[in-house]
Amino acid sequence: MRPFAYHRPENLAQALDTLRDGGSRFRALAGGTTLYDLMKIGVETPAAVVDIHRLPELDHIGVAGGELVIGAGTRMARAAAHPAVVRDFPAVAQSLWRAASQQLRNMATIGGNLLQRTRCTYFRAGAPFPCNKRDPGSGCAALGGRDGGHAVLGGSEDCIATYPGDLAVALIAFDAVVDVEGPAGARTLPIADLHRPPGDTPHLEHTLRPGELITRVRVPASAVARESAFLKVRPRESYAFALAAAAVGVVRGAGGEVRECRIALGGVATVPWRAAEAERAVIGRPLTAAGAREAGGIAMLGARPGRDNAYKVELGARTVADALMSLAEDR
Incomplete structure (x- = not known):
C-alpha cells in the first residue's frame, strides 16, 4: 500500500471542502470494507482519504413525506433491521441481509455499498492481466478468458465485469433516487442514472462528479x-x-x-x-x-x-x- 494522508472532518461541510480541494486525488472513506482492499492491491492509490464514517448528517433512517430516507452513512445492518424497511420495503431489507457477512454489514455503509467496485478477478489480479477498468486501453482479459462469473447483459467490447452489489438492484426496482452534494451544490439522481454501463469507458463506473458525495437514498413508499x-x-x-x-x-x-x-x-x-x-x-x-x-x-x-x-x-x-x-x- 502506498503512503497516503488522512483527513477526519467534523461535519459534512468540512468533508465536502476537503474533497473539493483534493479533487480526483482524494477518496472518501466510509466503512472502508471496499476502499482498503483496493488500496492494498494497488487499484486505488489516493493521495489522501477523507474519513466520513462518523458524520451525523449522513447517519439517519426513517420515513418522511411518503418515502423511505436512508442516510448514506447508515450501516447496512441498521438499515436492514429498521422496522419500516422490513415492513414496507422487504426487498430492500432482504437485499441488505443477504449481502456479505454480519461483520461487514456492521461496518459497510449504504453509500459505500452503492459505489462498490467489481469483483472481476482480472481487475483485482493486476499484471499481467489487461483490464480496461484498471488501466484504460489495455484490453479485457475476461473477453475470451475465464468468464464464468461475468455479465451476460450490458457488456461491451471493452468490458463484461459484473456489478457486484445487491442493494442497488432492489433500489432500481422501486424508483429510488440518490441525493448528492459537491462543489456545484446539491442535486438528485435516479438510481438508474447512477451507474454507467461500460461502453468504451469502463473505468468510469458512475456519474458522480469529482468531489461529490452521496448524502442519502430515498425510496418512494408504494x-x-x-x-x-x-x-x-x-x-x-x-x-x-x-x-x-x-x-x-x-x-x-x-x-x-x-x-x-x-x-x-x-x-x-x-x-x-x-x-x-x-x-x-x-x-x-x-x-x-x-x-x-x-x-x-x-x-x-x-x-x-x-x-x-x-x-x-x-x-x-x-x-x-x-x-x-x-x-x-x-x-
Whole structure:
C-alpha cells in the first residue's frame, strides 16, 4: 500500500471542502470494507482519504413525506433491521441481509455499498492481466478468458465485469433516487442514472462528479414495494456474491390479476438491471408459474454469453420466476 494522508472532518461541510480541494486525488472513506482492499492491491492509490464514517448528517433512517430516507452513512445492518424497511420495503431489507457477512454489514455503509467496485478477478489480479477498468486501453482479459462469473447483459467490447452489489438492484426496482452534494451544490439522481454501463469507458463506473458525495437514498413508499421480495443465488449460502439475483414486486387486483409489477436483476449484468419488458408481460394476468417463467425469459433477452457463463441466461430467468412465485405463495 502506498503512503497516503488522512483527513477526519467534523461535519459534512468540512468533508465536502476537503474533497473539493483534493479533487480526483482524494477518496472518501466510509466503512472502508471496499476502499482498503483496493488500496492494498494497488487499484486505488489516493493521495489522501477523507474519513466520513462518523458524520451525523449522513447517519439517519426513517420515513418522511411518503418515502423511505436512508442516510448514506447508515450501516447496512441498521438499515436492514429498521422496522419500516422490513415492513414496507422487504426487498430492500432482504437485499441488505443477504449481502456479505454480519461483520461487514456492521461496518459497510449504504453509500459505500452503492459505489462498490467489481469483483472481476482480472481487475483485482493486476499484471499481467489487461483490464480496461484498471488501466484504460489495455484490453479485457475476461473477453475470451475465464468468464464464468461475468455479465451476460450490458457488456461491451471493452468490458463484461459484473456489478457486484445487491442493494442497488432492489433500489432500481422501486424508483429510488440518490441525493448528492459537491462543489456545484446539491442535486438528485435516479438510481438508474447512477451507474454507467461500460461502453468504451469502463473505468468510469458512475456519474458522480469529482468531489461529490452521496448524502442519502430515498425510496418512494408504494404498494408494489410493500409486496416485494429479493432472491439471491450464490455459490454458498453466506458471504458470497450473486451469480444471479432478482428484486420483484407485484400489486394484484381482487381477481388475482397483476396490476403492477417490478423486476430488476443482479449478478448477470454490468449495472443494476431493470427488466421493464418483463414487467409488462406480467401485468393484466394472474401470477402463475408459466407466466413467471415467461417473464424470466423476457428479462434475459439480449444476453450475450461468453465461454463459461452461458448458464447465467437460464439461471437469471429461473431466478426471476422463483422470486415472482415466492410472492404468489405468500398471498
